[in-house]
Amino acid sequence: MTIRRLSGSLADVGRQAGVSIATASRVLNGSAHPVSDATRERVLEAARELGYSPSALARALVTRRSRIIGVMVGDIVDAYFAEITRGVEDVAARAGYMTIICNADRRTDLEIDQLAVLSDYQAEGVIFAGSGFLDDPRGADLAAAVKRARERDISVLALAVRDFECPRIVADNRGAAYDITDYVLSLGHRRVAYISGPPGLYASRDRLEGFRRAASDAGVEAGLVHEGDFSYEQGYAAALQIIAEADPPEAIIGANDETAIGALAALRQARVEVPGRISVAGMTDTRLARFSDLTTVSVPVYQFGAAAARRIVSGESSPSETVLPHRVVPRSTTARRG
Amino acid sequence: MTIRRLSGSLADVGRQAGVSIATASRVLNGSAHPVSDATRERVLEAARELGYSPSALARALVTRRSRIIGVMVGDIVDAYFAEITRGVEDVAARAGYMTIICNADRRTDLEIDQLAVLSDYQAEGVIFAGSGFLDDPRGADLAAAVKRARERDISVLALAVRDFECPRIVADNRGAAYDITDYVLSLGHRRVAYISGPPGLYASRDRLEGFRRAASDAGVEAGLVHEGDFSYEQGYAAALQIIAEADPPEAIIGANDETAIGALAALRQARVEVPGRISVAGMTDTRLARFSDLTTVSVPVYQFGAAAARRIVSGESSPSETVLPHRVVPRSTTARRG
DNA sequence: TTGTAAGCGTTATCAG
DNA sequence: CTGATAACGCTTACAA
Numbered sequence: 001m002t003i004r005r006l007s008g009s010l011a012d013v014g015r016q017a018g019v020s021i022a023t024a025s026r027v028l029n030g031s032a033h034p035v036s037d038a039t040r041e042r043v044l045e046a047a048r049e050l051g052y053s054p055s056a057l058a059r060a061l062v063t064r065r066s067r068i069i070g071v072m073v074g075d076i077v078d079a080y081f082a083e084i085t086r087g088v089e090d091v092a093a094r095a096g097y098m099t100i101i102c103n104a105d106r107r108t109d110l111e112i113d114q115l116a117v118l119s120d121y122q123a124e125g126v127i128f129a130g131s132g133f134l135d136d137p138r139g140a141d142l143a144a145a146v147k148r149a150r151e152r153d154i155s156v157l158a159l160a161v162r163d164f165e166c167p168r169i170v171a172d173n174r175g176a177a178y179d180i181t182d183y184v185l186s187l188g189h190r191r192v193a194y195i196s197g198p199p200g201l202y203a204s205r206d207r208l209e210g211f212r213r214a215a216s217d218a219g220v221e222a223g224l225v226h227e228g229d230f231s232y233e234q235g236y237a238a239a240l241q242i243i244a245e246a247d248p249p250e251a252i253i254g255a256n257d258e259t260a261i262g263a264l265a266a267l268r269q270a271r272v273e274v275p276g277r278i279s280v281a282g283m284t285d286t287r288l289a290r291f292s293d294l295t296t297v298s299v300p301v302y303q304f305g306a307a308a309a310r311r312i313v314s315g316e317s318s319p320s321e322t323v324l325p326h327r328v329v330p331r332s333t334t335a336r337r338g
Numbered sequence: 339m340t341i342r343r344l345s346g347s348l349a350d351v352g353r354q355a356g357v358s359i360a361t362a363s364r365v366l367n368g369s370a371h372p373v374s375d376a377t378r379e380r381v382l383e384a385a386r387e388l389g390y391s392p393s394a395l396a397r398a399l400v401t402r403r404s405r406i407i408g409v410m411v412g413d414i415v416d417a418y419f420a421e422i423t424r425g426v427e428d429v430a431a432r433a434g435y436m437t438i439i440c441n442a443d444r445r446t447d448l449e450i451d452q453l454a455v456l457s458d459y460q461a462e463g464v465i466f467a468g469s470g471f472l473d474d475p476r477g478a479d480l481a482a483a484v485k486r487a488r489e490r491d492i493s494v495l496a497l498a499v500r501d502f503e504c505p506r507i508v509a510d511n512r513g514a515a516y517d518i519t520d521y522v523l524s525l526g527h528r529r530v531a532y533i534s535g536p537p538g539l540y541a542s543r544d545r546l547e548g549f550r551r552a553a554s555d556a557g558v559e560a561g562l563v564h565e566g567d568f569s570y571e572q573g574y575a576a577a578l579q580i581i582a583e584a585d586p587p588e589a590i591i592g593a594n595d596e597t598a599i600g601a602l603a604a605l606r607q608a609r610v611e612v613p614g615r616i617s618v619a620g621m622t623d624t625r626l627a628r629f630s631d632l633t634t635v636s637v638p639v640y641q642f643g644a645a646a647a648r649r650i651v652s653g654e655s656s657p658s659e660t661v662l663p664h665r666v667v668p669r670s671t672t673a674r675r676g
Numbered sequence: 677t678t679g680t681a682a683g684c685g686t687t688a689t690c691a692g
Numbered sequence: 693c694t695g696a697t698a699a700c701g702c703t704t705a706c707a708a
Contacts, residue, residue, distance in 0.1 A: 055460070
């Protein structure tokens, strides 16, 4: 005798109710196929007695709908990605879907591997949360993998600029950077430094462009750029360097909140008053920013995830690009030039 | 004609290589069954040509090993849970497993639902990351659900105190709270306030006990307790209340880092010098704590996740309780009593 | 060393 | 309205 699943199978339910496996199936999944009320009741009763619960695996195999959504993030510990994931999971769970999380540490080769695994599980959708790289050596491979995945009917979505074909739900990075820079300049600051994101990332490039354009539109120096990598540590280090300069700037803008908070910490450590002496601003408005009361530009990160998940569970074919709005959020780390 | 998976099936590979589906299967999964080098080569070649990749679903169905790990967290945006999840995913991915994340917001009913879904997918393991509640009205239901899951051969692990039967990998909450309190007292402070975790949670109770015991062992007032809920906001609010008192304490300890950082923010906002006037300490040492340079007690959260995942992928039957060590991490938010 | 065939637990087609 | 039965794609005795 073979080992039986404790929860039983449709066969068990059918036997117990004295009906065929087909009939049992029909009442237990909301099939449109007609079933008499009497039989229905018996099947339901049998299922209850046996504590029956259908095998999602078997069902997925035959229906080709796995109810699995994959979300590819850089690092789930990063609040930016965590908030996206939360958005995904909230709508996924409500629809009975499972959310698989894959940390790729911004490495394209890992993304390729993880995408393969997700494909093997016939994930219904895969969400790429992070930005892509300019001139990515593995870019073509990833694009090919994505293409195959889509041909297999997996719906792929990107929440940032990516070098492969798929619908996107994105923020206007350039615009967001422009707006926060513009806001800082509107406070009367003329010399503002910028701590960039990781070189090569589209998101970094776009935000930097936004900063530069805002600066030059305002007729101020746009070259005070320090290279960062979205990390707290680089923000900290860059800020230290910045205040050591002969003629330090009046404001610092970080390419993301984490970097800006690193800068903030460095300034406080060095007893440089914020915003008294130097104003600081970040981007994306993650929880960290709220905690630090950091001026930033809010992009609806949670909504990115939720919207992407909604498209997947609803099976809608999406418009190729949706841009979600951002808005400047003034807080206590910036002040009018004293 | 029925729609074919683009990646093909074993049948396709077999046909292409001119061998049976069984042989193809044998070479394509590292089966011990002998296969001649010639055939093996042909199968491999065929698989390559067809871009074949096995269906994880079908495989899971027959082998009863889904290679799925579920992790039940309160909220993935909480750094504590995110770091655990990262630990899980790192070892899971290396072993070809997928990590499913379930946000339960500390609601037992949601945990029950999510566990059911995970069971339907025949998850190989489920990790409960968060603490349980004293006198949980749904506690018995969850315990029953866990029992059924385990009977179905799902290995359940808890990373905190839980009211159901299963192996645990935990920290010594009482000891950790005791040690950080003891450390703060060793700095010469005599009046120290405590901002607790959510009432009813085992973790809250244990940490509070640790605080109280350390206080009374040192012969100082152990009653300066303010109710919190592990949130930044409550830490902030409590700190405001604390400094408004007639005779404010010399130190504040938060039941977790987030609360402590909330308190920190309130103090800074109110221009109370930290640690000059009041020392502040937290617990668990999440990234937030490092960012804020907060004195805290480090518990190896990432390791919790990693260790749990390792047990699941290795299939080892675990010792019923493993306690991972903690250690006090002095940083800049505490100082010797001036 | 290779192949045949019986599942794994569903759904869905097609007859009754 | 109900029931066989053929998939879904794979693994694994059991034979050859």
